[in-house]
Amino acid sequence: MNMNNQGGEFERRAAELLRASAGGLDGATRSRLARARAAALEPASRTRSWLDFRYLAPAGATVAAVLATVLIVGPGRQSTPVNDATGSALYDMELLADADAFDIAQESDLEFIEWAAAQGEQDGTGG
Protein backbone atom coordinates (compact mmCIF):
# COMPACT_ATOMS: atom_id res chain seq x y z
CA MET A 1 0.00 0.00 0.00
CA ASN A 2 1.41 3.30 -1.01
CA MET A 3 0.64 5.55 1.91
CA ASN A 4 3.15 8.29 1.20
CA ASN A 5 0.61 10.66 -0.23
CA GLN A 6 -2.34 9.37 1.72
CA GLY A 7 -1.61 10.85 5.07
CA GLY A 8 -5.14 11.40 6.16
CA GLU A 9 -6.55 9.31 8.93
CA PHE A 10 -9.70 8.84 6.95
CA GLU A 11 -7.89 7.31 4.01
CA ARG A 12 -5.88 5.04 6.26
CA ARG A 13 -8.98 3.69 7.99
CA ALA A 14 -10.79 3.25 4.70
CA ALA A 15 -7.86 1.34 3.23
CA GLU A 16 -7.70 -0.94 6.29
CA LEU A 17 -11.39 -1.69 6.11
CA LEU A 18 -11.44 -2.37 2.38
CA ARG A 19 -8.36 -4.55 2.44
CA ALA A 20 -9.69 -6.49 5.41
CA SER A 21 -12.94 -7.07 3.57
CA ALA A 22 -11.05 -8.38 0.53
CA GLY A 23 -8.97 -10.66 2.72
CA GLY A 24 -11.99 -11.95 4.57
CA LEU A 25 -14.01 -13.19 1.64
CA ASP A 26 -16.01 -16.34 2.28
CA GLY A 27 -14.73 -19.69 1.12
CA ALA A 28 -17.28 -20.12 -1.64
CA THR A 29 -16.33 -16.82 -3.27
CA ARG A 30 -12.62 -17.56 -2.91
CA SER A 31 -13.17 -20.92 -4.54
CA ARG A 32 -15.08 -19.41 -7.44
CA LEU A 33 -12.36 -16.83 -7.94
CA ALA A 34 -9.71 -19.56 -7.98
CA ARG A 35 -11.70 -21.52 -10.56
CA ALA A 36 -12.11 -18.40 -12.68
CA ARG A 37 -8.37 -17.81 -12.52
CA ALA A 38 -7.61 -21.40 -13.50
CA ALA A 39 -10.00 -21.13 -16.44
CA ALA A 40 -8.40 -17.87 -17.55
CA LEU A 41 -4.94 -19.41 -17.46
CA GLU A 42 -5.84 -22.53 -19.40
CA PRO A 43 -4.24 -22.68 -22.83
CA ALA A 44 -6.47 -21.03 -25.38
CA SER A 45 -7.09 -24.28 -27.27
CA ARG A 46 -8.76 -25.84 -24.26
CA THR A 47 -11.22 -23.04 -23.82
CA ARG A 48 -11.64 -22.28 -27.50
CA SER A 49 -14.87 -24.21 -27.83
CA TRP A 50 -16.40 -22.31 -24.92
CA LEU A 51 -15.27 -19.00 -26.39
CA ASP A 52 -16.52 -19.98 -29.82
CA PHE A 53 -19.93 -20.88 -28.51
CA ARG A 54 -20.10 -17.76 -26.45
CA TYR A 55 -19.30 -15.37 -29.25
CA LEU A 56 -20.45 -17.33 -32.30
CA ALA A 57 -23.86 -18.34 -31.01
CA PRO A 58 -25.30 -14.79 -31.16
CA ALA A 59 -23.70 -14.29 -34.58
CA GLY A 60 -25.20 -17.55 -35.83
CA ALA A 61 -28.61 -16.58 -34.50
CA THR A 62 -28.37 -13.23 -36.29
CA VAL A 63 -27.43 -14.87 -39.59
CA ALA A 64 -30.29 -17.36 -39.23
CA ALA A 65 -32.74 -14.53 -38.54
CA VAL A 66 -31.59 -12.60 -41.62
CA LEU A 67 -31.84 -15.72 -43.78
CA ALA A 68 -35.33 -16.47 -42.51
CA THR A 69 -36.40 -12.90 -43.23
CA VAL A 70 -35.05 -13.08 -46.78
CA LEU A 71 -36.77 -16.40 -47.41
CA ILE A 72 -40.09 -15.23 -46.04
CA VAL A 73 -40.38 -11.76 -47.59
CA GLY A 74 -37.97 -12.14 -50.48
CA PRO A 75 -38.99 -11.53 -54.11
CA GLY A 76 -39.28 -15.24 -54.88
CA ARG A 77 -42.12 -15.73 -52.42
CA GLN A 78 -44.92 -13.47 -53.77
CA SER A 79 -47.90 -14.48 -51.73
CA THR A 80 -50.37 -11.71 -52.66
CA PRO A 81 -53.26 -12.71 -54.92
CA VAL A 82 -52.93 -12.06 -58.66
CA ASN A 83 -54.88 -8.94 -59.53
CA ASP A 84 -56.77 -8.21 -62.78
CA ALA A 85 -53.92 -6.44 -64.49
CA THR A 86 -51.58 -9.32 -63.76
CA GLY A 87 -54.23 -11.81 -64.97
CA SER A 88 -54.75 -9.92 -68.20
CA ALA A 89 -51.04 -9.79 -68.84
CA LEU A 90 -50.80 -13.53 -68.28
CA TYR A 91 -53.70 -14.06 -70.70
CA ASP A 92 -51.95 -11.96 -73.39
CA MET A 93 -48.77 -13.96 -72.86
CA GLU A 94 -50.77 -17.15 -73.28
CA LEU A 95 -52.25 -15.93 -76.56
CA LEU A 96 -48.88 -14.91 -77.89
CA ALA A 97 -47.50 -18.31 -77.04
CA ASP A 98 -50.45 -20.12 -78.65
CA ALA A 99 -49.18 -21.62 -81.94
CA ASP A 100 -52.69 -21.98 -83.40
CA ALA A 101 -53.50 -18.32 -82.91
CA PHE A 102 -50.24 -17.42 -84.61
CA ASP A 103 -51.14 -19.63 -87.59
CA ILE A 104 -54.56 -17.97 -87.97
CA ALA A 105 -52.96 -14.54 -87.97
CA GLN A 106 -50.69 -15.69 -90.77
CA GLU A 107 -53.62 -16.98 -92.83
CA SER A 108 -53.99 -14.96 -96.01
CA ASP A 109 -57.55 -16.04 -96.86
CA LEU A 110 -59.35 -13.72 -94.45
CA GLU A 111 -62.61 -14.01 -96.35
CA PHE A 112 -62.71 -17.72 -95.57
CA ILE A 113 -62.10 -17.04 -91.92
CA GLU A 114 -64.90 -14.47 -91.78
CA TRP A 115 -67.23 -16.94 -93.54
CA ALA A 116 -66.30 -19.74 -91.13
CA ALA A 117 -66.96 -17.44 -88.18
CA ALA A 118 -70.35 -16.42 -89.59
CA GLN A 119 -71.28 -20.07 -90.09
CA GLY A 120 -70.36 -20.82 -86.56
CA GLU A 121 -72.56 -18.03 -85.20
CA GLN A 122 -75.47 -19.20 -87.34
CA ASP A 123 -75.07 -22.76 -86.08
CA GLY A 124 -75.07 -21.49 -82.52
CA THR A 125 -78.25 -19.40 -82.80
CA GLY A 126 -80.18 -21.48 -85.25
CA GLY A 127 -79.40 -24.91 -83.84
Add this chain to the structure above:
Amino acid sequence: MALPYCEGLALSASKDEIRRELNRFLADVERRAYRMARIALRHDDDALDAVQDAMLQLARRYADRPAAEWRPLFYRILENRIRDMQRRRMVRGKVMALLPWRRDGEDDLPDPVAEAPDHAPGLAEQVDGMGALVALETALARLPPRQREAFLLRNMEGLDVAQTAAAMGCSDGSVKTHYFRAVQALQAQLGEFRT
Protein backbone atom coordinates in the same frame (compact mmCIF):
# COMPACT_ATOMS: atom_id res chain seq x y z
CA MET B 1 17.48 -29.34 -36.74
CA ALA B 2 18.45 -29.28 -33.09
CA LEU B 3 18.31 -25.55 -32.80
CA PRO B 4 14.58 -25.13 -33.54
CA TYR B 5 13.84 -27.93 -31.09
CA CYS B 6 15.80 -26.14 -28.37
CA GLU B 7 14.13 -22.89 -29.26
CA GLY B 8 10.77 -24.59 -29.05
CA LEU B 9 11.61 -25.89 -25.59
CA ALA B 10 12.78 -22.47 -24.50
CA LEU B 11 9.61 -20.91 -25.85
CA SER B 12 7.48 -23.48 -24.08
CA ALA B 13 9.37 -22.97 -20.82
CA SER B 14 8.98 -19.25 -21.24
CA LYS B 15 5.23 -19.59 -21.71
CA ASP B 16 5.00 -21.76 -18.61
CA GLU B 17 6.93 -19.18 -16.67
CA ILE B 18 4.66 -16.41 -17.90
CA ARG B 19 1.65 -18.49 -16.92
CA ARG B 20 3.02 -19.06 -13.44
CA GLU B 21 3.81 -15.38 -13.06
CA LEU B 22 0.36 -14.43 -14.27
CA ASN B 23 -1.19 -16.90 -11.86
CA ARG B 24 0.68 -15.26 -8.97
CA PHE B 25 -0.41 -11.82 -10.11
CA LEU B 26 -4.07 -12.78 -10.49
CA ALA B 27 -4.08 -14.61 -7.15
CA ASP B 28 -2.76 -11.41 -5.57
CA VAL B 29 -5.34 -9.07 -7.06
CA GLU B 30 -8.45 -11.22 -7.47
CA ARG B 31 -10.02 -10.62 -4.07
CA ARG B 32 -9.58 -6.87 -4.13
CA ALA B 33 -10.77 -6.81 -7.73
CA TYR B 34 -13.84 -8.73 -6.66
CA ARG B 35 -14.54 -6.27 -3.85
CA MET B 36 -14.23 -3.36 -6.30
CA ALA B 37 -16.60 -4.99 -8.77
CA ARG B 38 -18.99 -5.93 -5.95
CA ILE B 39 -19.10 -2.36 -4.66
CA ALA B 40 -19.80 -1.01 -8.16
CA LEU B 41 -22.30 -3.65 -9.29
CA ARG B 42 -23.81 -4.59 -5.92
CA HIS B 43 -24.32 -8.12 -7.15
CA ASP B 44 -22.18 -11.15 -6.28
CA ASP B 45 -22.50 -13.09 -9.54
CA ASP B 46 -22.11 -10.03 -11.74
CA ALA B 47 -18.98 -9.09 -9.81
CA LEU B 48 -17.54 -12.57 -10.29
CA ASP B 49 -18.35 -12.46 -14.00
CA ALA B 50 -16.65 -9.11 -14.37
CA VAL B 51 -13.50 -10.33 -12.62
CA GLN B 52 -13.43 -13.54 -14.63
CA ASP B 53 -13.78 -11.65 -17.90
CA ALA B 54 -10.97 -9.31 -16.90
CA MET B 55 -8.76 -12.30 -16.04
CA LEU B 56 -9.51 -13.95 -19.37
CA GLN B 57 -8.80 -10.85 -21.40
CA LEU B 58 -5.57 -10.16 -19.58
CA ALA B 59 -4.39 -13.73 -20.04
CA ARG B 60 -5.43 -13.91 -23.70
CA ARG B 61 -4.33 -10.51 -24.93
CA TYR B 62 -1.76 -9.03 -22.63
CA ALA B 63 0.12 -11.92 -21.06
CA ASP B 64 3.15 -11.16 -23.22
CA ARG B 65 3.34 -7.58 -21.98
CA PRO B 66 5.81 -6.75 -19.20
CA ALA B 67 4.51 -7.86 -15.82
CA ALA B 68 4.76 -4.30 -14.52
CA GLU B 69 1.98 -3.31 -16.92
CA TRP B 70 -0.42 -6.05 -15.86
CA ARG B 71 -1.91 -4.27 -12.87
CA PRO B 72 -3.10 -1.09 -14.61
CA LEU B 73 -4.15 -3.13 -17.65
CA PHE B 74 -6.12 -5.54 -15.53
CA TYR B 75 -7.97 -2.81 -13.69
CA ARG B 76 -8.67 -0.95 -16.90
CA ILE B 77 -10.24 -4.07 -18.39
CA LEU B 78 -12.18 -4.64 -15.19
CA GLU B 79 -13.55 -1.09 -15.07
CA ASN B 80 -14.58 -1.30 -18.73
CA ARG B 81 -16.37 -4.53 -18.01
CA ILE B 82 -18.12 -3.03 -14.99
CA ARG B 83 -19.28 -0.07 -17.07
CA ASP B 84 -20.56 -2.40 -19.81
CA MET B 85 -22.55 -4.36 -17.27
CA GLN B 86 -23.99 -1.22 -15.71
CA ARG B 87 -25.00 0.11 -19.14
CA ARG B 88 -26.57 -3.20 -20.10
CA ARG B 89 -28.46 -3.27 -16.83
CA MET B 90 -29.75 0.24 -17.44
CA VAL B 91 -30.89 -0.56 -20.99
CA ARG B 92 -32.52 -3.78 -19.82
CA GLY B 93 -34.40 -1.85 -17.16
CA LYS B 94 -35.67 0.66 -19.70
CA VAL B 95 -36.76 -2.04 -22.15
CA MET B 96 -38.49 -4.01 -19.43
CA ALA B 97 -40.37 -0.89 -18.37
CA LEU B 98 -41.75 -0.54 -21.92
CA LEU B 99 -42.92 -4.14 -22.32
CA PRO B 100 -46.74 -4.24 -22.33
CA TRP B 101 -46.95 -7.83 -21.11
CA ARG B 102 -44.71 -7.16 -18.15
CA ARG B 103 -46.29 -8.47 -14.99
CA ASP B 104 -47.18 -5.92 -12.38
CA GLY B 105 -45.38 -7.97 -9.77
CA GLU B 106 -42.05 -7.37 -11.47
CA ASP B 107 -42.08 -3.87 -10.14
CA ASP B 108 -41.87 -5.38 -6.70
CA LEU B 109 -38.47 -7.01 -7.30
CA PRO B 110 -35.99 -5.37 -4.98
CA ASP B 111 -33.41 -3.09 -6.55
CA PRO B 112 -30.25 -3.44 -4.46
CA VAL B 113 -29.25 0.17 -4.99
CA ALA B 114 -32.71 1.46 -4.18
CA GLU B 115 -32.88 -0.86 -1.20
CA ALA B 116 -29.70 0.51 0.27
CA PRO B 117 -30.33 2.65 3.31
CA ASP B 118 -30.60 6.35 2.65
CA HIS B 119 -27.67 7.92 4.36
CA ALA B 120 -28.48 11.49 3.51
CA PRO B 121 -29.51 12.50 7.05
CA GLY B 122 -26.13 11.53 8.47
CA LEU B 123 -24.39 8.27 7.80
CA ALA B 124 -21.81 8.95 10.47
CA GLU B 125 -24.42 8.46 13.21
CA GLN B 126 -25.31 5.05 11.82
CA VAL B 127 -21.78 3.77 11.29
CA ASP B 128 -21.48 1.98 14.61
CA GLY B 129 -24.86 0.36 14.27
CA MET B 130 -24.59 -0.94 10.73
CA GLY B 131 -20.90 -1.60 10.57
CA ALA B 132 -18.19 0.68 9.29
CA LEU B 133 -17.51 -1.45 6.24
CA VAL B 134 -21.12 -1.53 5.08
CA ALA B 135 -21.35 2.22 5.57
CA LEU B 136 -18.16 2.78 3.62
CA GLU B 137 -19.22 0.50 0.77
CA THR B 138 -22.62 2.11 0.60
CA ALA B 139 -21.06 5.54 0.45
CA LEU B 140 -18.62 4.36 -2.22
CA ALA B 141 -21.46 2.97 -4.32
CA ARG B 142 -23.06 6.40 -4.27
CA LEU B 143 -20.00 8.15 -5.64
CA PRO B 144 -19.75 9.04 -9.34
CA PRO B 145 -18.03 6.11 -11.09
CA ARG B 146 -14.77 7.93 -11.84
CA GLN B 147 -14.41 9.12 -8.26
CA ARG B 148 -15.10 5.64 -6.97
CA GLU B 149 -12.54 4.16 -9.37
CA ALA B 150 -9.88 6.66 -8.38
CA PHE B 151 -10.51 6.12 -4.67
CA LEU B 152 -10.46 2.32 -4.81
CA LEU B 153 -7.45 2.09 -7.09
CA ARG B 154 -5.44 4.52 -5.00
CA ASN B 155 -6.71 3.61 -1.57
CA MET B 156 -7.43 -0.12 -1.64
CA GLU B 157 -5.23 -1.31 -4.49
CA GLY B 158 -2.43 1.09 -3.63
CA LEU B 159 -1.66 2.23 -7.16
CA ASP B 160 0.30 5.44 -7.50
CA VAL B 161 -1.06 8.37 -9.47
CA ALA B 162 0.59 7.35 -12.75
CA GLN B 163 -0.59 3.73 -12.49
CA THR B 164 -4.10 4.89 -11.59
CA ALA B 165 -4.08 7.24 -14.57
CA ALA B 166 -3.04 4.36 -16.82
CA ALA B 167 -5.78 2.15 -15.40
CA MET B 168 -8.42 4.85 -15.76
CA GLY B 169 -7.23 6.10 -19.13
CA CYS B 170 -6.93 9.71 -18.03
CA SER B 171 -4.29 12.21 -16.97
CA ASP B 172 -2.52 12.35 -13.62
CA GLY B 173 -4.28 15.61 -12.89
CA SER B 174 -7.69 14.04 -13.43
CA VAL B 175 -6.80 11.23 -11.05
CA LYS B 176 -5.85 13.73 -8.34
CA THR B 177 -9.07 15.66 -8.86
CA HIS B 178 -11.27 12.55 -8.80
CA TYR B 179 -9.51 11.22 -5.73
CA PHE B 180 -9.72 14.51 -3.84
CA ARG B 181 -13.41 14.86 -4.56
CA ALA B 182 -14.04 11.24 -3.59
CA VAL B 183 -12.37 11.74 -0.22
CA GLN B 184 -14.34 14.92 0.35
CA ALA B 185 -17.64 13.26 -0.52
CA LEU B 186 -16.93 10.21 1.62
CA GLN B 187 -15.87 12.29 4.59
CA ALA B 188 -18.97 14.40 4.23
CA GLN B 189 -21.08 11.26 4.47
CA LEU B 190 -19.10 9.24 6.96
CA GLY B 191 -17.16 11.70 9.04
CA GLU B 192 -14.09 10.31 10.79
CA PHE B 193 -15.67 6.90 11.17
CA ARG B 194 -14.35 4.39 13.65
CA THR B 195 -13.27 0.92 12.56
